């Protein structure tokens with residue numbers, strides 16, 4: 590059984606191995622895994638995997654270490670391929686250089702026999718590409734599975750003692766703010782150990798590009814995506830479910846001109862959402878303090894000051910203007926716990 594509490598406290602070093610679209614027998618409307626992952630060829634051999642792992646271990650010294658097979662539908666790969674990939678890393682597990690394995694897959698690719706096999710090979714964490722828990726949205730996105738599959742897969746994985754992550758995609762065809770927030774509520778009921786939220790973007794040469802160009806799909810604006818994700822992040826926070834990523838990882842492949850056709854992509858998307866939450870949270874205290882002085886300070890944990898200030902100081906500038914302040918500084922304090930803050934007013 591995995592000690593999930595301990596695992597979530599100690600953020601592992603993840604060694605990623607992208608196997609884009611390996612095992613995939615679908616064509617979800619939005620998908621171009623090669624572009625998303627920045628990897629073009631699924632050409633992992635045991636030797637290449639070992640070299641890749643040794644390269645990471647040689648220059649990183651964080652603990653614990655988890656190796657992750659991302660980007661494919663691992664559990665529906667032929668058994669021989671699953672075995673070959675997993676056996677390539679067993680020596681690192683046995684020597685204690687890697688502590689566990691993680692993989693991503695589809696909700697309809699979870700079978701008991703396979704789960705037992707994965708456990709014997711050291712897999713502890715499985716991420717499910719749930720994307721939505723609304724069947725109309727799943728059909729419109731050609732996912733080829735239902736919300737019931739995610740429900741059953743999550744329960745089965747938890748019963749076997751796996752740590753479970755759910756990946757969600759707001760803004761898929763047929764989605765709305767209300768539908769997405771219902772997906773969030775249903776996800777909370779499933780009690781995943783963590784979630785990732787990737788607002789839908791239109792990538793070139795995907796069926797979604799065709800839908801977009803023919804006027805049958807309208808992507809979210811950046812503002813809408815931040816608003817939806819902010820509402821969902823607050824709900825997950827309240828339910829104590831960590832949101833470990835919001836927005837696609839920026840890569841040179843993804844950011845090549847022409848790859849992203851439309852949609853709410855931003856290289857610092859997570860920061861936009863978190864900063865927006867801070868803005869809402871700190872504003873009442875600043876408003877009150879601004880009645881005493883136009884010169885204010887916000888004290889917070891050093892690691893969170895960038896989010897408090899906002900992307901390119903957007904929060905600071907917003908407050909200066911809105912509250913007609915003459916100065917607003919942020920000050921690092923090791924006395925203040927993560928997620929907390931204090932506002933101080935200078936004497937006038």
Ligand code: SF4
Pocket residue numbers: 609610611613614615616617620621622660661662695718
């Ligand atoms: S999102 Fe996953 S299941 Fe869908 S086409 Fe891409 S790799 Fe296949």
